[in-house]
Amino acid sequence: MLRSLLRCLLVLLVLLFGSSHVMGQDAGGINGRVLDRLGQAALNVVVAAVSLDTTRIVKDRVTSTDSKGLFRFATIPAGLYRIYIWDDTRGIPDSRAVLFDAPGFAHPLVRVYQGKTASLSDVVLPPALSKLTLSVVDAVTKEPIPIVRCRLDSAEQPGAIFATDSLDSRFTFALPKRPISVKITSSGYMDWSYLDPVTGSDKLLPQSDLTIVVQLRRRLGASGAKDQNQNRRHMR
Numbered sequence: 001m002l003r004s005l006l007r008c009l010l011v012l013l014v015l016l017f018g019s020s021h022v023m024g025q026d027a028g029g030i031n032g033r034v035l036d037r038l039g040q041a042a043l044n045v046v047v048a049a050v051s052l053d054t055t056r057i058v059k060d061r062v063t064s065t066d067s068k069g070l071f072r073f074a075t076i077p078a079g080l081y082r083i084y085i086w087d088d089t090r091g092i093p094d095s096r097a098v099l100f101d102a103p104g105f106a107h108p109l110v111r112v113y114q115g116k117t118a119s120l121s122d123v124v125l126p127p128a129l130s131k132l133t134l135s136v137v138d139a140v141t142k143e144p145i146p147i148v149r150c151r152l153d154s155a156e157q158p159g160a161i162f163a164t165d166s167l168d169s170r171f172t173f174a175l176p177k178r179p180i181s182v183k184i185t186s187s188g189y190m191d192w193s194y195l196d197p198v199t200g201s202d203k204l205l206p207q208s209d210l211t212i213v214v215q216l217r218r219r220l221g222a223s224g225a226k227d228q229n230q231n232r233r234h235m236r
Helices: 002-025 221-230
Strands: 027-035 046-051 061-064 070-077 079-086 109-112 117-119 131-138 148-154 161-166 170-174 180-185 210-216
Touching (some): 027 079, 061 070, 109 117
Parallel strands (some): 027 117
Antiparallel strands (some): 046 061, 148 161, 148 180
16 A cells, blocks of 8 residues: 555656656747947836747746846747837837837847747837827716727828727727827727817827727617717717
8 A cells, every 4th residue: 555655656756847847948048138219228128028829828928127228038938929128117108019019110039949048139129109098988888898899090001901809998009100090899889980079080190198988889770870970089
C-alpha cells in the first residue's frame, strides 16, 4: 500500500515539474526603449505586448518605462506580438482599443523565440491626438445597448471605411486629423448618424476630446422613418 502511494506521488511530481519545465522552455523576453518626440528618454510610458497568436489565448503583458525610457518583459510566451505605447499625460491614448491612430505611426511587431530575448529598436512616441468616446444607450430606458456597430467614413478619401462592433456599448478612438462621418447601428434600432448641432454638417471635424452619448430609438414599423429622423446626436 505504501509503495503504491509513493509511486503515485512520484508520477505526480514528474508531471508537475515536467510541465513547468516545458512552459519555461516556451518563453522568451522583450527589451526596448521609448523616446519622446525630441529624442529624450520617456519616463512612465505604459507599454503593452499584445499577442497575435490566434491558436491560443495569451493575456496582454503590460509594463512601464523607467527613468531611462527602458522597458522589459522578462518572461513572455513565444510568439508574435504587437507593441502598444501610451501616456495620457502626453495626450496619447491607449490605442489597443482605438479605431484610428496617429498618421504615419506604426505599432512595432516583434517575434519572441523560446529561450531568447528580442531587442526592439527605439520606439518614438506618436504625436498627441484628441480622443472621441461614444456611449450608446436606449433612448427610452437610458440603458446601455450591448451589441452595436460603429462605422466611420473618411470625407476626403471615398471608400476609406472602418467598422467595428462593441459588446459593452462603448467605442473609443483617437480622432484622425481629417473629417469623418460616424454611423451607429444595432439590431432592432433605428440607425444614428452624427450631425453637427450648429452647422448641420454630417462630418465630424478634428477637435479636442469629445464624448457623445448616442441615444438609439427602437424600430416602430411604419413610424420608423419618423423615428430615424429624430435619431440624432446627443452630446454630454
